[in-house]
Amino acid sequence: MTLNGDAVIPLPTDRLARLENFGHSLSGPAYLYRPTEIEQIEELFEIARRHGFSIGLRGAGRSYGDAALNNGGVVLDLQRMHRILDWNPQTGIIKVDPGVTIEQLWMHTLEDGWWSPVMPGTMAPTLGGCLASNVHGKNNWKAGPFGEYVLEFSALLPNGEHVVCSPTKNTELFFGLIGCMGILGVFTSITLQMKRIYSGNLDVFAWAEPNLKHILDAVDSGKEDNDYIVGWVDCTPRGSRIGRGQLHTANYLAPGDDPSPLQSLRSESQILPDTILGLVPKAIVWRFMRPAMNNMGVWAGNTAKYLANRTIGHKKRYLQSLVAFNFLLDYVPNWERAYGSGGLIQYQSFLPIATAYDAYNEMLKLSKRRGLPSYLGVVKRHRPDKFLLSHAVDGFSLALDIKVSKRKRPGLRKLIRELNKIVLQAGGRFYFAKDSTLTAQEVSEYLGEETVNNFKALKARCDPHNLLQTDLFRRCFTSSNSEQ
Amino acid sequence: MSATPSVPVDTPLLTRPRAVIVGASSGIGAALAHKLAQEGYLVALLARNQDNLESIAQQINHTAGETQAFVYPHDVTDYDLIPSLFQTILRDLKKIDALVYVSGAQFPVGISEFEFEKDRNMLEVNLLGAVAWLGQAAVLFERMGVGQIVGISSVAADRGRVGNPAYNSSKAGLSTYLEALRNRLTRHGVNVLTVKPGFVDTKLFRENAKASFGVISPEKAANAIWRAMRKRKQQIYTPGWWRWMMLVIRHVPSIIFRRLSF
Numbered sequence: 001m002t003l004n005g006d007a008v009i010p011l012p013t014d015r016l017a018r019l020e021n022f023g024h025s026l027s028g029p030a031y032l033y034r035p036t037e038i039e040q041i042e043e044l045f046e047i048a049r050r051h052g053f054s055i056g057l058r059g060a061g062r063s064y065g066d067a068a069l070n071n072g073g074v075v076l077d078l079q080r081m082h083r084i085l086d087w088n089p090q091t092g093i094i095k096v097d098p099g100v101t102i103e104q105l106w107m108h109t110l111e112d113g114w115w116s117p118v119m120p121g122t123m124a125p126t127l128g129g130c131l132a133s134n135v136h137g138k139n140n141w142k143a144g145p146f147g148e149y150v151l152e153f154s155a156l157l158p159n160g161e162h163v164v165c166s167p168t169k170n171t172e173l174f175f176g177l178i179g180c181m182g183i184l185g186v187f188t189s190i191t192l193q194m195k196r197i198y199s200g201n202l203d204v205f206a207w208a209e210p211n212l213k214h215i216l217d218a219v220d221s222g223k224e225d226n227d228y229i230v231g232w233v234d235c236t237p238r239g240s241r242i243g244r245g246q247l248h249t250a251n252y253l254a255p256g257d258d259p260s261p262l263q264s265l266r267s268e269s270q271i272l273p274d275t276i277l278g279l280v281p282k283a284i285v286w287r288f289m290r291p292a293m294n295n296m297g298v299w300a301g302n303t304a305k306y307l308a309n310r311t312i313g314h315k316k317r318y319l320q321s322l323v324a325f326n327f328l329l330d331y332v333p334n335w336e337r338a339y340g341s342g343g344l345i346q347y348q349s350f351l352p353i354a355t356a357y358d359a360y361n362e363m364l365k366l367s368k369r370r371g372l373p374s375y376l377g378v379v380k381r382h383r384p385d386k387f388l389l390s391h392a393v394d395g396f397s398l399a400l401d402i403k404v405s406k407r408k409r410p411g412l413r414k415l416i417r418e419l420n421k422i423v424l425q426a427g428g429r430f431y432f433a434k435d436s437t438l439t440a441q442e443v444s445e446y447l448g449e450e451t452v453n454n455f456k457a458l459k460a461r462c463d464p465h466n467l468l469q470t471d472l473f474r475r476c477f478t479s480s481n482s483e484q
Numbered sequence: 485m486s487a488t489p490s491v492p493v494d495t496p497l498l499t500r501p502r503a504v505i506v507g508a509s510s511g512i513g514a515a516l517a518h519k520l521a522q523e524g525y526l527v528a529l530l531a532r533n534q535d536n537l538e539s540i541a542q543q544i545n546h547t548a549g550e551t552q553a554f555v556y557p558h559d560v561t562d563y564d565l566i567p568s569l570f571q572t573i574l575r576d577l578k579k580i581d582a583l584v585y586v587s588g589a590q591f592p593v594g595i596s597e598f599e600f601e602k603d604r605n606m607l608e609v610n611l612l613g614a615v616a617w618l619g620q621a622a623v624l625f626e627r628m629g630v631g632q633i634v635g636i637s638s639v640a641a642d643r644g645r646v647g648n649p650a651y652n653s654s655k656a657g658l659s660t661y662l663e664a665l666r667n668r669l670t671r672h673g674v675n676v677l678t679v680k681p682g683f684v685d686t687k688l689f690r691e692n693a694k695a696s697f698g699v700i701s702p703e704k705a706a707n708a709i710w711r712a713m714r715k716r717k718q719q720i721y722t723p724g725w726w727r728w729m730m731l732v733i734r735h736v737p738s739i740i741f742r743r744l745s746f
């Protein structure tokens with residue numbers, strides 16, 4: 001294969017940067033641009049087209065896998081486009097730039113009594129990223145994904161078109177761009193409907209369950225009476241105890257329940273403490289976790305946590321701030337670094353009610369048997385939505401954080417192929433913001449060929465020169481994958 | 485996008501190293517291309533002779549049963565094209581883990597011959613081309629905080645001899661350049677390896693050979709280079725005994741050395 005003749009004018013070497021995924025399991029070089037104006041994005045499209053480069057879009061870089069990497073190409077980081085364009089505290093409608101983060105969002109609206117109806121597990125992502133991934137929270141079965149609260153967005157397509165989309169206008173683009181992982185266009189402004197709340201606190205209830213079956217049953221039966229449910233699953237014990245864990249439900253307070261809502265809605269009441277027990281600075285905690293991040297250490301840690309949940313923390317009801325409950329992942333800063341130099345992958349699969357228990361049980365046991373148990377498992381309840389590249393089902397999701405190390409990589413690779421098979425056979429789905437394992441064939445299996453074809457047709461329409469690309473896109477939608 | 489070859493995407497579970505070999509159409513470069521490909525590397529092969537490159541790439545891809553080698557015809561003295569070609573390779577391969585500079589020119593010169601054209605060509609190919617290519621790799625690897633630079637120097641770098649002053653100085657210059665790169669880049673996590681082959685049975689050697697003892701095959705040299713790359717060594721002689729030989733030769737005092745005619 002000869003590849004000359006299309007010699008390009010070099011991009012400035014100054015732009016070369018090392019970019020990483022959130023899991024620290026992948027890194028690569030890219031020519032990094034951080035535009036502040038839409039005109040600069042248009043200009044970059046033109047430069048990339050002329051030089052034969054592809055462009056990957058990036059927000060806060062919080063995807064676990066390769067969604068915000070475009071190795072060897074141009075990466076457009078939109079974090080500097082972070083103005084709040086309009087806020088109406090009467091209606092709860094906010095219009096923002098794509099680089100505005102979840103943190104900026106709640107900091108801006110909370111004191112007026114508004115909260116985003118859908119919040120991911122961390123406040124670091126940009127809203128452009130949230131929209132591109134169509135994130136969900138611990139209330140997905142009830143509230144749906146983030147995209148359902150978008151009243152309108154404007155986007156720049158690589159074909160040069162500026163479009164405005166809403167659930168009733170340009171609907172194909174609306175349901176296509178949301179959840180498309182930044183492959184069809186760049187969001188240039190986003191208008192969201194926030195949710196009215198009457199306190200900065202949630203009414204939280206915590207209890208422990210002895211195995212996976214009980215956890216799933218509890219998550220399912222709790223969905224009628226609660227606003228949020230989430231289950232922590234311990235994937236390290238042997239035998240029937242596998243999948244034991246703790247559940248948290250949470251509910252918004254009704255008007256009048258909070259005697260001083262203005263106090264609890266203030267950001268001062270929400271901001272997470274920077275020490276644990278008032279003593280240990282949180283910023284260093286991951287360094288102490290790191291030596292314990294092995295099968296033995298995590299088993300011991302999880303067992304201790306479970307026993308505490310089972311005894312002193314069992315059936316506890318308490319008030320917790322919205323921020324502390326929703327952004328659990330921000331509680332220990334840089335926790336992902338505790339996984340060591342190989343980083344981690346998150347393996348999140350979505351399974352229908354009927355097949356979930358058997359499949360998850362088999363998956364947990366298989367990983368345990370292979371000596372590759374997940375160090376953190378999280379169960380949530382979901383419902384389907386109408387977006388083109390949807391990950392949701394009427395059922396459960398189980399997110400498994402798995403450590404990657406050089407030594408165990410071949411075994412992990414084999415395990416993941418088997419897990420994917422189990423999920424696909426059980427009629428399950430996957431989530432691009434988390435994924436780093438799927439092949440194009442597996443993607444077309446769970447999305448269905450028709451959906452993939454529709455997506456490709458939309459791609460050809462929005463981006464005839466195939467300018468927008470990421471490593472994830474190439475892996476999941478073209479055949480350039482070594483895992484065939 | 486132009487016709488980008490389908491280079492497999494790295495995942496956390498399967499990453500493949502990539503190497504660029506400048507001067508891959510014959511000799512040590514070709515042997516190293518085969519060796520690195522065999523070790524799982526995707527290789528970008530550069531040289532002037534496109535036909536030779538194509539046939540090497542074909543052999544590699546045929547053996548591997550997949551596209552593992554990519555061909556970029558290039559003359560290292562086209563300095564102005566190097567930045568954009570480097571970028572094209574980076575674009576195609578998605579990342580680069582090692583750059584090996586093998587290109588070398590050596591012309592037989594008479595003991596009292598001073599022909600600037602020959603001398604200049606040797607300096608250009610052996611030294612200036614290397615500076616141009618390794619500089620590109622140095623920037624990338626420094627930013628990435630990882631990578632490996634390999635330069636094929638020569639035992640001829642260790643002493644200026646009567647035989648071929650320009651060749652000696654081109655290789656001495658390359659060795660010093662590599663040393664300086666090493667001092668710059670080690671602190672950024674980049675390994676720089678200087679390879680000093682003795683007599684290796686290549687076209688270059690056959691055209692120039694006067695002595696012929698201890699000649700090794702290019703494959704043997706390539707194996708030694710790969711071992712050194714894997715161990716992240718700083719400098720090797722190949723075959724290894726040249727290290728002792730050169731230790732002696734380096735210490736021959738000038739008063740004797742200038743009377744010798746080897």
